[in-house]
Amino acid sequence: MKVRPQHILFAVLILLVVVVISFAAERDQPGTVIREEGSITKFISNADADATATFDIVLKAGTEAEREADSMFALLELEAVRKLTFDTRALTLTVGYDSGLIREQRIRQQLAQAGYVARSIEEAVPAELAADGSAQSISLATGDSLEPSFVRAKAGIPLVITFSEGFGHLATVSIPALGITQDLTADGVTITIEDPARGTYDLVCAEGFVDGTLVIE
Numbered sequence: 001m002k003v004r005p006q007h008i009l010f011a012v013l014i015l016l017v018v019v020v021i022s023f024a025a026e027r028d029q030p031g032t033v034i035r036e037e038g039s040i041t042k043f044i045s046n047a048d049a050d051a052t053a054t055f056d057i058v059l060k061a062g063t064e065a066e067r068e069a070d071s072m073f074a075l076l077e078l079e080a081v082r083k084l085t086f087d088t089r090a091l092t093l094t095v096g097y098d099s100g101l102i103r104e105q106r107i108r109q110q111l112a113q114a115g116y117v118a119r120s121i122e123e124a125v126p127a128e129l130a131a132d133g134s135a136q137s138i139s140l141a142t143g144d145s146l147e148p149s150f151v152r153a154k155a156g157i158p159l160v161i162t163f164s165e166g167f168g169h170l171a172t173v174s175i176p177a178l179g180i181t182q183d184l185t186a187d188g189v190t191i192t193i194e195d196p197a198r199g200t201y202d203l204v205c206a207e208g209f210v211d212g213t214l215v216i217e
């Protein structure tokens with residue numbers, strides 16, 4: 001076969017396509033950080049990103065957006081997270097994640113806990129007050145975090161928190177500020193706080209992560 005100019009052109013085109021594809025694949029490798037004018041992107045895992053969520057980020061006064069991105073990204077180094085993009089001008093964080101493995105609320109909890117996302121008390125799910133006002137109760141389901149993960153209750157009224165059966169990281173839950181640790185490996189286990197005092201309390205799982213927040217007001 002005689003080599004014609006169009007054959008060479010075709011071969012060059014194929015080569016170009018291969019180079020572009022491998023370059024794109026390389027960029028998407030977990031751990032890759034891409035710094036562009038006004039944004040920082042990090043690829044976290046090979047999770048299937050079927051969902052994205054964007055959060056308004058609050059930076060502590062005097063911190064530099066670029067530098068803060070590293071510690072913010074570190075919070076979301078999770079198997080279920082594919083990609084993080086921090087817009088350093090608009091101060092928004094866009095998270096690409098696998099919705100079958102993690103829920104948006106869990107991501108929000110991680111960010112809120114570290115102070116990167118502002119959360120108003122109105123967003124907290126209130127405990128239910130007994131008709132006679134003598135007690136209050138709330139039920140939390142276990143999963144990849146506690147659900148709901150942000151709850152509130154009134155000070156001075158006995159509070160009963162009921163949990164669904166937990167396992168793995170939620171085989172136990174602790175409220176360090178109250179010196180409470182509870183095994184959750186049976187359904188319907190409760191924690192009773194007889195005289196809740198005003199404040200914000202972390203609900204910590206067996207792996208040491210803050211999987212829920214209780215505000216007593």
Ligand SMILES: [Cu+2]
Nearest residue numbers: 169205209211
């Ligand atoms: Cu946990």
